[in-house]
Every structure is written in C-alpha cells, then in structure tokens.
Amino acid sequence: MTFNLETERLILRDLRMSDLEGMFELDSDPEVHKYLGNKPVKTKEESQKIIEAVIDQYEKYGIGRWALINKKTGEFMGWSGLKLNTKMNGITNFYDVGYRLIKRFWGQGYATESGKKAVDYGFKVLKLPELYGITEMEHQASHHALLKIGLKYIEDFYFEEEKIKLRWYKIENK
Template sequence: MTFNIETERLILRELRPTDLNGMFELDSNPEVHKYLGNKPVKTIEESQKILDSVFKQYKERGIGRFAAIEKHTGNFIGWSGIRLNTEYNMNGHTTYYDVGYRFIPKYWGKGYATESGKASVNYAFNVLKLPELYATTHLENEASHRALLKIGMKYVEDFYFEEEQLNLRWYKIESP
C-alpha cells in the first residue's frame, strides 16, 4: 500500500520499516500513553510488532494508520489516519472504520491532530467512499476531544471499554 496525502504542514503516507525508531520514540513515552491505559512499550521489538501489525492491516484490509511527517523538517512526528477495526468490540461495534492520531509530545499543541484528522476524514469519504467513521478518546483527554470536534466528529456518548478498563467517549461522523 502506497499513498501520499499532503496538507499545509504535513505529509501523511504509509508507515515504513524506516519509521521504527520514530514509532519507538512515540510509544515508549509514558506521557503519550497517559490516556491509553498507561502501557508504553519498553523495547524496540515491541514497536516492530506494532509496525508489523499495521503492515498486515495494509495487506489484508487495504488501510491502516498513516505516518505523519512534518513537511518543513522531514521529521516523523507520529501517526494519524484511518483503520478498519475487527479486533475487539468497541461500544457495541465489532467491525468499523475509525479515525485516530498519536503524536510525539514535542509536536503537541500545534494543531497537527486537527490538520491530519481533517485530511483523514476527507480521504475516508472521498477516496475510500466510506459511509461513516467513528473515533474514541479517553474521557479526561480534553485536547483530543476538542480536536475530534474540530474535524467534524459528533460526540455520541460516554462508555466503559472493559477490555482495557477505560472510560471513553464515542464519536461518529457520516459522509456528506
């Protein structure tokens, strides 16, 4: 799977094996995992497994998270994008497309979640022709909540995700 989405400040492209160190920097940071169950990875091998899982999603489902690259530096700043969830039941849904993002903390507060999220929603509806998208965020993650609203997601309800023992918010957006 190869693609390239450009926004004003970002390039969203497929994740690659060369993104391994960036993925480790992202997912080994406890601050990043504050609202994700507090389970940061401890080894680069764990990050490799995450990358391998995304590569498998690309092959089997035709979609998976996108690497987010800052245009003016060329730096890997995290990931954003669409994926097809079939792994677990999330708020009564077992097969659905969701939009999400995760960034290295030094790139927080710059509007990258909103910018990449809008591009991802556009891609979902105009390229993939999906009828709807979902998203979740931790109940206490106000920054993510605001970003999801800015990309057009509609808050639906709060729910408890038993698998990870998290209180989450559920969002939905339908194709125009």
C-alpha cells in the first residue's frame, strides 16, 4: 500500500525498508524512549521488524504509521499517522493519532503539523467517527501537541501491560 500526503513542510508516505537507518536512529535513542517505557532498540534488526510490522498493518488494515519526511531536504524525521489498536483503556478496535520524531526535530511543530494531516485523513478518507490519542502522563510536549491537533483530554489511566500511567484523548468527526 502506498501513501503520499503533504503538508506545508512535510511529506507523509508509507514506511519502507529504505527508512531503516532513520528508524534505528529514532528508536535507539534513550531520550526518544523516555516516555515510551524506556525500551530503546539495540539493533537494526529490531528496527527492521518494526518497519515490517507497519507494512503488515498497511496490508491487513489499510492504515499504519507513515514516514515523516522533510519536504526541502528529503530527510527522514520520524513517523506520524494513524494506527488501529485492538484494546486499551476499555476501548476495542480504535484508531489513534501518533508521532515520534528524531530528537533534532523536536520543538518545531512537526508533530502537530503531521498529526493534523492524520486526523484530516482519518475523517475525510477513512470516514472514521472518532480518533484517540495516548501519551505518557509526564510527557508535556506530547500533551500539548495532541491538544493543538484538536484532541480533547479525557482522563488519566494506568496501562497494566506496560506498567505506565497514560493520558487519554479523543476527537470526534463532526
């Protein structure tokens, strides 16, 4: 499955094996994983499995996270987009908006810009009735990005599977 969306500064496209170096840079950084359970990858093989899993999601569900590419430089910046989740916080089979950026791209509005495009895609193309967002409770930058995207904070909850406290957000298609 091929995706090719654009914003003012970004290209959002399907993840590819050619993104392996960028994915490894992203997910091997302990600071990137500070609010993700502190489990950075150790090998490129682990990053390859992540890309393969996303490609599998494209085939199974017609959606998955997208590569986040700098429009001017062509540089891989991380990922953004929608994902089908099977169960969390009492909700089953829901789509969430997510993003993860290489550290040097933090604080420049890329999560918000790409997240707004993902919400637009979810509502206009996939015709979803609602989308959710999830962030670790202490992750203030992600909290603010989700609010700027248009999601509303709902509640805090404890995610037993990962043993972390999370925040839950929602936006409805109106």
